[in-house]
Amino acid sequence: MARDFHESLEYVQELLPRPDLCPDLSQIGPVYAAPALDQCHRMSSPEELRWLVMDTLFVFNLSDLSDLLQRRYGLAETAFWRRVRTRLDCYASEHGMQDRHPAGNRP
Structure with missing residues (x-):
């Protein structure tokens, strides 16, 4: 059920407590060198990051969990x-x- 969280690395640069520890993702591949804000890993604001987390949590994870619990366990x-x-x-x-x-x- 946590599939949408395992590969993600989304952040707001200004909110990182230790920006020096932020990895250089361009080393992974050129697509990560200069992605548009809110398109890859770098979010433009806390609100965008919150929206992404809430969307993932409710639309995908909890919806899948509710379906599983109903089909498998009768809840x-x-x-x-x-x-x-x-x-x-x-x-x-x-x-x-x-x-x-x-x-x-x-x-």
């Missing part, structure tokens, strides 16, 4: 997403992030 997809939402609500509350957490439609 209804709606119950799975309800649990995810509950955990996200708790996390937002625990970390004072309610203002960043959309109220949206709840299952």
